[in-house]
Amino acid sequence: MSKPEASAIRSMQQPARAIPQGSRRVLKPGDVPAVVGRGRFTVRQLKRALDIALHGQTTEADGKSHTSR
């Protein structure tokens, strides 16, 4: 199997994750970004908004829950 083929198969076997450019998370070898490009919001802002929509609160990096007001 050629290297590109092996790489393509590895990519198929791994789930895409939300690793947007502009966030603090850094792509590691083997990571498959779900989206390419830079948006208007940071991943943290989007995550916070989604948490509020789903749970009515956010869970920040400090591990504490922050209820939306």
Add this chain to the structure above:
Amino acid sequence: MHCGYTVRCALEAEDTGTPRIDRIYSIIEACRFGVHDISRVEHDLINALPRFNMPFELGLFLGARRFGPPSQRSKQCLVLEAERFRYQKFLSDIAGQDIRQHGGDPTKAVGAIRDWLVSMRPKSAKLLPGAKAIMHHYQDFVRNLPAALKALDIEPNELGFVDRAHMMALFLETRGL
């Protein structure tokens, strides 16, 4: 995205100043798989003219596979149409390609893409969710989107492609999908 692939779209870099056609070239070059829905060729309401972008992009994809360097030869594409054989009336040259019908039904379109991706994957790859499950999760996302937009203090039309796609990815992650 739900099937574990990176989604690409010319809209992902609207603010770079790069000409749209160059963005499309680079995206097509980077993608092994292409899905082209040519069903939206109806006349638009303002100009009463058909939209040709999708058939044009399909042509670029096929051209890259045919004339590109060896790295482009493994490209695979799926063509979606609303009605069986309708394409023969406006794009007969693509006969022989992998063309599937969705009848204008989003669940059928998702199912066609999902089934096609399954056929492209090695047997050892993990199973993909079914079309109904994918649509169920999408509807779950859509239901929760207004509250997320409210938290961002923006209107629905202000959420660009990249942010929407990032939010979908985060949603899938949150749901453990």
